[in-house]
Amino acid sequence: MNAPVDLTFVRVRTPRLLLRAWRPDDLDDLYAYARVDGVGQMAGWMPHDSRSESERILRRFIEGKHTFALVLLESGRVVGSLGLEEGRVFPASLPPSALGREIGYVLARDMWGQGLMPEAVRAVIRLCFSDWKWDYLTVGHFSWNDQSRRVIEKCGFHRIGEIEMATRCGTVEQVYKYCLTRADWQAAEPAAD
Template sequence: MNADIDVTGVRLVTERLILRPFEKKDLDDLYQYASVEGVGEMAGWSHHRSKEESAEILSTFMEEKKTFAVVLKESGKVIGSIGVERYSPDALTEAFYLLKGREIGYVLSRDYWGRGLIPEGVLAVISYCFDTLGYDFLCCGHALTNLQSQRVCEKCGFSFLKETDYYLRSGESRRSCMNVLLSPKRFGRDTYE
């Protein structure tokens, strides 16, 4: 089942990043990375065509309280996001039906790719979900062709569960791959390594 999440007041600090809820002042930074063609498309959403579109998404982030802004410590700039999203039960197997979890989703400004920043942020979110919120599992899906996201999953300890069809807002589907990570506290490390 989908677990509860509310990132209000949460601040996760890693070596290079601060993860915190989105704020109104983040609009320019959000528009800057989300308007680059080809980046959002890898995650199943279209790049933003206007600052108004980014403002709507920003309001949604602030209302839904499930998305962390990824702030680069050295500049204070928001360079991406990590969401603790609802998953579709069909994307998992029966073994997960009674367990409590969520799906991790992420995007990073193209200017910062390849420095291990998202794995660093995702590891902090994983610790928060397991150690503070007591989740049983996390999952993370990506298009079969998205090898960059696959590498993030591998680096963060997720294991392949199954192939699935992921439906975009447009109604189109994409062949995707679902990965899972069980809480080491609840299940012991051996079960997923």
């Protein structure tokens, strides 16, 4: 089942990133990456066509309290988002009372290919399993999104199924779903507790 979450006061450091709750003054950075063609479509949404659209999404991030802003430490720029969303697919190997959520993420196009999202996802996995003792995390990608598939594979998730999803881009996508349980993560991570 979906775990309760409130990221308002949560801060996570990685070598290159600070993960923290979104703030009203992040609007320019959000609009700068969300307006770029070819980014949002890979996650099922169209590029933002105005600052007011970004403002609406930013408000949703802040009020929802389950989405991190990814801040590049060297510049302070917000270069992406990582959400702990309510999942619709649950691991069959765990009881219905098991706690977890579904990860979703987007990175500014000019930052692709430097391993930043795997760095963020690994830190969030550690937060959810080591600090919060959640039982599982799920994640998914559109069948053709090899970039996201690589992030998911590098972070140790296992494929558990697929569903069909209508997107805000007007397409219907096959979504491949993956899961990582705390038990699998502990077995694979020498430093896990």
